[in-house]
Amino acid sequence: MEKRVLGRTGIEVGVVGIGGEGFENKPYDACEALIDRAIAGGANFIDIYNSNPDVRTNVGRALVRYPRESFVVEGHIGSAWKDGQYYRTRDIEVCRSSFEDFLSRMQLGFVDIGMIHYVDEPADFDAVFGGPVLAYAQELKESGIIGCIGMSTHNTEMALRAVGTGLIDVMLFSINPAYDMLPATEDVNSFFAEGTYDRDLTGIDPQREELYRRCETEGVALTVMKALGAGMLLDGERSPFGQAMTPVQCIHYCLTRPAVASVPVGLSTLEEMDAALTYAKATDAERDYSAIIAGGPRTSIEGSCMYCGHCAPCTSGIDIAQVNKFVDLALPQEVVPDTLRDHYALLDHTASECIECGACESNCPFGVSIVEKMHTAVDLFEKASA
Numbered sequence: 560m561e562k563r564v565l566g567r568t569g570i571e572v573g574v575v576g577i578g579g580e581g582f583e584n585k586p587y588d589a590c591e592a593l594i595d596r597a598i599a600g601g602a603n604f605i606d607i608y609n610s611n612p613d614v615r616t617n618v619g620r621a622l623v624r625y626p627r628e629s630f631v632v633e634g635h636i637g638s639a640w641k642d643g644q645y646y647r648t649r650d651i652e653v654c655r656s657s658f659e660d661f662l663s664r665m666q667l668g669f670v671d672i673g674m675i676h677y678v679d680e681p682a683d684f685d686a687v688f689g690g691p692v693l694a695y696a697q698e699l700k701e702s703g704i705i706g707c708i709g710m711s712t713h714n715t716e717m718a719l720r721a722v723g724t725g726l727i728d729v730m731l732f733s734i735n736p737a738y739d740m741l742p743a744t745e746d747v748n749s750f751f752a753e754g755t756y757d758r759d760l761t762g763i764d765p766q767r768e769e770l771y772r773r774c775e776t777e778g779v780a781l782t783v784m785k786a787l788g789a790g791m792l793l794d795g796e797r798s799p800f801g802q803a804m805t806p807v808q809c810i811h812y813c814l815t816r817p818a819v820a821s822v823p824v825g826l827s828t829l830e831e832m833d834a835a836l837t838y839a840k841a842t843d844a845e846r847d848y849s850a851i852i853a854g855g856p857r858t859s860i861e862g863s864c865m866y867c868g869h870c871a872p873c874t875s876g877i878d879i880a881q882v883n884k885f886v887d888l889a890l891p892q893e894v895v896p897d898t899l900r901d902h903y904a905l906l907d908h909t910a911s912e913c914i915e916c917g918a919c920e921s922n923c924p925f926g927v928s929i930v931e932k933m934h935t936a937v938d939l940f941e942k943a944s945a
Contacts, residue, residue, distance in 0.1 A: 560601025560839045563820040565631075567778030568707045568728050570671055572631050572821045574814055575838050576604035578784065580825025582614045590617040596829055598625065600836035606633040606731065606782065606823040608676060608711065610640040610657060612664060619665035627669070633709065633731065633782065633823070634661050636696055637676035637687075647677050651691040662704070672729050673705030678721070679714045688724060697726075711784070715766045722773050730774065733785040734813050735792060736852050737799050739763045772888045774818035776896045783813045783822040802851045806834045811846040815866040815880070817888060864927045870919035876908040879919055879929060882936050889939050903940040910936035 560573040577597045582590050594605075607618060622630060639648045639657040648654060662670070673696050678684050687693055699705045709729035710721045721727045741764060774781055786809050787793055795803040804812075806824070813822045826832045838846070864883040873879055885903050889895045903909065910933040919929045 560603075560836075564780075565672075565729055565782075565820045566774070566780030566818065568672075568780065570631055570706065572604035573601045574821055575600075575602050575810060575835055576606065576782070576821045576823030577602055578823040578825030579605075579607045579609040579614065579618075581827040581831070582607075582609065582618055583611060585617070585827075587617045587620060590614075591621040592829060593826065593832055594618065594621040596832045597836070598630065600832075601839055602836065603629060604631045604633070604782075604821045604823060606674075606784075607661070607665070608635045608638050608674070610635075610638040610645045610661075612640060612660070615661055615664035619667070623666045627667075631671045632665070632667065633672040633674050633729070634658070634665070634667075634670040634705075635674045635676040635711065636699075637692060649683070649686055649690070649692055651695060654692060654695060658699075669704060669706070671706045672709045673699050673707070674709040674711050674729070674731055676711055678710055678712050678717050681717070684717050684720055688721075688726075693726070709782075713785075715764065715770055718770050719766065719773065722770070722777060722779050725777075727779060729780045729782060731782045731784055732770075734781070734783045734816060734819065735786055735788045735809060736804075736812050736848065737788050737792060738785065739767050739816075740799075768887070771817040771819075772892075775888055776892070776898060778898075779818065780820045781816070781818045783819060786810055786813050786822045786824055800851050804848060804851055805845070806831075807838045807841045807845055808848040808851065810835065810838045811841075812848050812852075817884060864932070870923050870927075870929060873908075873913075874916050874918055875912040875914055877910065877912060877933070878906060878908070879933075881906065882910050883927070883929070883932050886932050886936050886939060890935070895939055900940060903936070909941060910934070911941050 560575065562571045563574055564571050577594070581593060607615065609615065636658050637648055637654050639646055639653050675687060675692060675696055678687055696708045700708055707728040708726060709731060710727050711731035712718050712721070713733045718730055718732055721730065787806060791797045792804045792809055795801060798804065810822045810824070813819050824835045826835055864880070864887065866880045866884050870879040885899055889899050913930065913933040915930050917930065923929060
């Protein structure tokens with residue numbers, strides 16, 4: 560399993576992780592089997608948003624059989640349980656007691672990422688960042704109980720605000736090719752509502768592009784929820800692209816977005832787990848999502864690089880998708896960040912080696928003017944440093 564670093568935290572995680580949804584309503588043996596299968600497949604990263612005491616107890620009991628340094632936990636502050644039901648809370652005493660319950664049931668003395676749970680509305684954001692919830696997260700970090708602070712959200716605007724505070728190191732965010740075309744919303748249910756995708760959708764929403772760019776350049780790691788679109792993308796009749804994607808294609812799409820480090824997928828069965836874990840050994844052809852997205856009957860992303868790698872192989876050996884990504888990250892900024900310059904300089908072959916043969920453009924399913932982007936890369940990264 561490929562490993563990536565969670566932004567500026569230095570924490571290394573497998574690119575496929577374990578989401579908490581699959582552990583709900585299961586006995587211990589089933590939870591243990593899922594965790595064993597995941598860890599055997601190289602998935603060392605686990606997001607547990609769940610407040611269900613049975614889930615916490617079962618997962619903790621299964622994980623404690625492994626060395627603590629062998630897995631990374633993303634645990635949520637503000638996820639609570641009452642009268643047999645999950646709910647989100649900002650009551651600081653409930654937040655404290657629920658997180659202490661999480662530590663106890665999960666048998667953890669330390670949580671790698673303390674995730675402020677589900678901040679989707681401006682008023683809630685103001686209450687969290689101007690009140691005791693953030694202060695509690697900072698207290699946990701200072702005492703060494705959590706390693707860094709994260710936040711989960713489905714709302715692009717709240718994610719951008721969080722990045723702007725400089726206090727958030729990891730963002731758990733809803734990412735998939737369908738959601739990427741939608742503007743920011745406070746209502747997560749709109750992602751699943753009938754008719755949401757029955758309109759012309761043109762390219763990735765600009766705010767989402769800005770979020771990915773800022774996370775990449777500022778070292779904020781993105782971890783992914785809803786990579787499969789709650790199953791929508793696996794169903795050709797429900798998908799806005801008119802064709803079913805595979806779990807491997809969905810995961811690969813997420814991992815080609817800037818700043819994304821891991822995709823923890825909520826999987827209920829061993830068969831579903833195996834389908835996700837096959838990503839580690841999947842071929843480029845099996846990972847390729849470009850034909851499905853490009854052929855969507857109700858979408859258009861003509862001219863936008865989706866970093867799918869379909870342009871390869873380059874006659875000159877240039878990693879075209881990576882160069883395009885660096886260009887897209889740099890263009891909106893007044894000054895090209897030194898980190899981007901450094902990453903570009905480490906490429907085995909740079910854009911100035913392009914011989915303009917055009918082979919990449921004939922292979923691109925999205926009609927990207929790749930030769931033009933190579934010229935832009937030279938202007939941004941090579942002429943300025945010459």
